[in-house]
Amino acid sequence: QVQLVESGGESVQAGGSLRLACVASGYPGSMNCVGWFRQAPGKEREGVAAIYTDDGSTYYADSVKGRFTISRDNAKETVYLQLNSLKPEDTAMYYCAADWIPNNRPRSWSLKESQYNNWGPGTQVTVSS
Numbered sequence: 001q002v003q004l005v006e007s008g009g010e011s012v013q014a015g016g017s018l019r020l021a022c023v024a025s026g027y028p029g030s031m032n033c034v035g036w037f038r039q040a041p042g043k044e045r046e047g048v049a050a051i052y053t054d055d056g057s058t059y060y061a062d063s064v065k066g067r068f069t070i071s072r073d074n075a076k077e078t079v080y081l082q083l084n085s086l087k088p089e090d091t092a093m094y095y096c097a098a099d100w101i102p103n104n105r106p107r108s109w110s111l112k113e114s115q116y117n118n119w120g121p122g123t124q125v126t127v128s129s
Contacts, residue, residue: 017083031118059108
């Protein structure tokens with residue numbers, strides 16, 4: 001079973017940057033997609049960004065396009081999420097998730113929570129104005 005652990009969350013001021021990391025262990029090669037999700041208090045969890053580990057294709061929520069960048073280091077079994085130009089509304093618990101998403105599904109589904117069965121415990125990002 002795949003284990004995922006996130007790190008890098010902290011408190012920053014608006015306009016600042018952070019880099020989150022998601023380290024996978026336990027047969028991560030059985031997963032072909034890693035997604036980052038976030039959940040703010042009182043809100044539903046939403047997909048932020050996702051990356052397919054085979055070809056590196058990426059997908060982003062409209063709310064973070066141009067500000068967040070997802071990347072992977074397959075040798076380190078780590079997926080990163082670079083957060084730039086942070087806004088107070090980016091404050092949330094950030095989770096990474098991984099799974100094998102069949103190729104016959106639209107790749108945009110990688111931002112859907114329902115596509116993942118393996119989740120990390122989360123890392124908190126707090127952005128102050």
